[in-house]
Amino acid sequence: MSEVLARPAAQTPAGGWLAKYEPVVGSGTLRALEALARRLRGHRIVMVNTTKTGGGVAEILHRVVVILNELGVPTTWEVMEGDDRFFGVTKRMHNALHGHVEPLTDGDKEVFRERTRIEADRLALDGDLIFIHDPQPAGLIEHRRLPGQKWVWRCHIDLSRRDENYWEFLRPLVAQYDTAIFSHIGFVPPLDLPTYLVPPSIDPFAEKNREMGEDEVESVMKELGLEDRGHWVTQISRFDRIKDPLGVIEAYRLVRKRRAAAKLLLAGGGASDDPEGAEVLAEVRERAKGLAGVTILELPSGSDREVNALQRASTVVLQKSLREGFALTVSEALWKRRAVVASAVGGIPLQVLHERTGLLVHSIEGTALQTIRLLDNLELRRELGAEGREHVRDNFLHTREVRDYMAAFVALL
Amino acid sequence: MSTPFPFATVAHLETPAGLSATSFDTLRDAIERAPDDSIFQHVTRNVARHPRAQDLAGNDFSRWARAALQAPEAAERLALAGSDPSRPIPEVRAELVSAIERVPARDRRREAAEDATFHFVRTVSVLVPLGLQAGTPGDAIELWPQLDVGSIFYHLIEAPVRGLTEASLAVWLRAEGAKGMARAVEEEVAEGRPIERLRRELGARWRRSQIGRRVAEKAGAPESERRRDATATIARLAERLREEGDAR
Numbered sequence: 077m078s079e080v081l082a083r084p085a086a087q088t089p090a091g092g093w094l095a096k097y098e099p100v101v102g103s104g105t106l107r108a109l110e111a112l113a114r115r116l117r118g119h120r121i122v123m124v125n126t127t128k129t130g131g132g133v134a135e136i137l138h139r140v141v142v143i144l145n146e147l148g149v150p151t152t153w154e155v156m157e158g159d160d161r162f163f164g165v166t167k168r169m170h171n172a173l174h175g176h177v178e179p180l181t182d183g184d185k186e187v188f189r190e191r192t193r194i195e196a197d198r199l200a201l202d203g204d205l206i207f208i209h210d211p212q213p214a215g216l217i218e219h220r221r222l223p224g225q226k227w228v229w230r231c232h233i234d235l236s237r238r239d240e241n242y243w244e245f246l247r248p249l250v251a252q253y254d255t256a257i258f259s260h261i262g263f264v265p266p267l268d269l270p271t272y273l274v275p276p277s278i279d280p281f282a283e284k285n286r287e288m289g290e291d292e293v294e295s296v297m298k299e300l301g302l303e304d305r306g307h308w309v310t311q312i313s314r315f316d317r318i319k320d321p322l323g324v325i326e327a328y329r330l331v332r333k334r335r336a337a338a339k340l341l342l343a344g345g346g347a348s349d350d351p352e353g354a355e356v357l358a359e360v361r362e363r364a365k366g367l368a369g370v371t372i373l374e375l376p377s378g379s380d381r382e383v384n385a386l387q388r389a390s391t392v393v394l395q396k397s398l399r400e401g402f403a404l405t406v407s408e409a410l411w412k413r414r415a416v417v418a419s420a421v422g423g424i425p426l427q428v429l430h431e432r433t434g435l436l437v438h439s440i441e442g443t444a445l446q447t448i449r450l451l452d453n454l455e456l457r458r459e460l461g462a463e464g465r466e467h468v469r470d471n472f473l474h475t476r477e478v479r480d481y482m483a484a485f486v487a488l489l
Numbered sequence: 490m491s492t493p494f495p496f497a498t499v500a501h502l503e504t505p506a507g508l509s510a511t512s513f514d515t516l517r518d519a520i521e522r523a524p525d526d527s528i529f530q531h532v533t534r535n536v537a538r539h540p541r542a543q544d545l546a547g548n549d550f551s552r553w554a555r556a557a558l559q560a561p562e563a564a565e566r567l568a569l570a571g572s573d574p575s576r577p578i579p580e581v582r583a584e585l586v587s588a589i590e591r592v593p594a595r596d597r598r599r600e601a602a603e604d605a606t607f608h609f610v611r612t613v614s615v616l617v618p619l620g621l622q623a624g625t626p627g628d629a630i631e632l633w634p635q636l637d638v639g640s641i642f643y644h645l646i647e648a649p650v651r652g653l654t655e656a657s658l659a660v661w662l663r664a665e666g667a668k669g670m671a672r673a674v675e676e677e678v679a680e681g682r683p684i685e686r687l688r689r690e691l692g693a694r695w696r697r698s699q700i701g702r703r704v705a706e707k708a709g710a711p712e713s714e715r716r717r718d719a720t721a722t723i724a725r726l727a728e729r730l731r732e733e734g735d736a737r
Contacts, residue, residue, distance in 0.1 A: 111619050437553075
């Protein structure tokens with residue numbers, strides 16, 4: 077028996093992220109990551125997006141960049157900057173690619189191109205694997221591609237309802253890439269280049285997901301004025317119509333008729349800085365009027381500790397969306413061994429395997445029925461919760477996303 | 490002279506296969522036309538995609554037939570058709586098609602909802618050496634707990650299914666004279682259990698198979714050495730029981 081080249085997982089830097097991951101995913105998984113990383117020795121990766129803070133992409137990059145470096149794959153992170161005009165255009169682009177109707181003028185196109193040219197001169201894009209996140213920096217490839225470089229476009233958004241005007245503007249840029257990566261097969265537009273499917277992932281050590289003892293959960297609930305620990309049925313999502321908070325209230329109305337002890341908690345943000353969110357929140361309050369056992373909580377952004385505690389205190393976690401991107405909130409709840417009832421839309425069916433890791437529903441009545449089933453059945457909640465956690469451990473932690481990225485790089489080289 | 494067995498691991502990338510289905514009719518057509526890597530993805534890889542599952546509730550096709558087409562009977566047949574991951578892809582494909590052809594004609598045209606279309610995906614395997622190698626079958630037993638899910642899946646299932654005999658652990662064990670260990674691999678793989686369970690059960694079976702040989706080897710050893718070994722064995726057993734307890 078011999079070990080050649082292998083660096084035992086135990087030798088990962090003390091206090092590093094990989095060392096923290098070892099008890100979670102096992103040393104075998106880390107050994108496999110190290111094996112992939114060895115194939116990438118001598119190559120340098122540059123990640124590019126448009127923000128260091130806020131949003132899921134920045135959150136993922138903060139961890140992924142560190143993990144890649146710990147694995148010995150030099151990785152830097154460049155942030156494309158822009159002015160209000162540029163981010164105005166890219167905000168509309170983001171919305172349009174999500175399916176909202178937005179105008180796209182020649183002026184908008186010029187703003188996008190001009191900023192791309194400026195940033196192409198400024199950014200350090202000197203690695204041999206350039207990894208561009210989302211549409212905003214997609215045009216950099218036209219200006220900065222060096223011979224021998226491989227460029228990857230990582231699209232985190234759902235393009236299934238894309239506005240064709242915007243996509244036709246973007247498509248010739250994307251076509252210049254060596255590879256594209258999407259989160260879900262349903263999000264992929266027709267493209268003539270190798271395309272991989274890499275779901276997003278969660279960080280088990282983030283404030284939102286870290287282990288939290290009963291005492292702390294109770295303390296947070298107390299801070300939020302939710303001291304009564306009964307059977308909470310909870311949906312934590314921004315107040316947005318596609319999250320169907322009104323449908324949740326109707327489902328709860330049906331539950332409450334049959335299980336009077338059940339309580340509903342609708343918690344989320346998006347109402348303070350978004351006029352439509354405020355409108356939805358007002359509708360939710362109106363609809364819930366007179367319905368016993370409903371708590372509506374507006375959470376400011378950054379309420380990660382509160383979200384963590386609320387999920388852990390819930391008997392059933394709902395995600396009754398009408399449409400979804402990937403909906404990582406589902407994985408967050410599953411990681412906490414919660415029993416989840418969720419709509420079979422977007423990336424949810426990849427996370428909720430019906431009757432194995434949670435229960436999928438298609439209607440208000442279905443949501444009520446499955447919620448009642450879970451409220452009544454502790455054993456089922458435990459079984460689904462336990463399987464759900466293992467499913468997330470295997471498929472939706474950052475280590476899996478890093479593995480997939482490295483595999484895509486190896487496939488490219 | 491024996492040849493060392495180098496362990497590798499595999500990372501599976503998923504890529505669209507360009508086929509989709511909305512009914513049993515379109516599912517059958519797509520299964521017939523799908524590349525081998527797509528049948529591999531939706532059926533054979535099932536045990537590696539859910540490695541810690543308590544049980545595997547069918548493959549992707551059967552889950553879809555149950556959830557999207559509300560056809561439990563066909564779902565059961567499709568699940569059984571893909572339940573042995575060691576079977577060659579052409580056989581799996583033929584059995585899947587046969588299962589669909591037994592669906593009554595009136596049900597075959599039943600359409601899934603638009604957002605429940607089945608999109609075929611195919612696997613791209615990225616293979617990398619792990620830097621571990623076994624010189625003897627006994628080494629394989631020692632290294633077994635260090636391997637990741639990808640490595641176990643590759644050497645026990647993927648390599649044999651793809652005809653890569655040089656990477657098949659069972660083939661190597663047999664060539665090394667460890668016929669019992671090789672037979673155990675084939676029998677355990679055919680059970681179609683999730684990889685982590687396969688790892689536990691195969692590892693336990695291999696260790697049990699070594700007891701007789703070890704006892705014979707130790708029969709002539711000094712008392713102090715036998716006591717030391719016995720203590721170490723009990724410690725390992727306690728550790729394993731603790732790990733199994735944690736896993737549960």
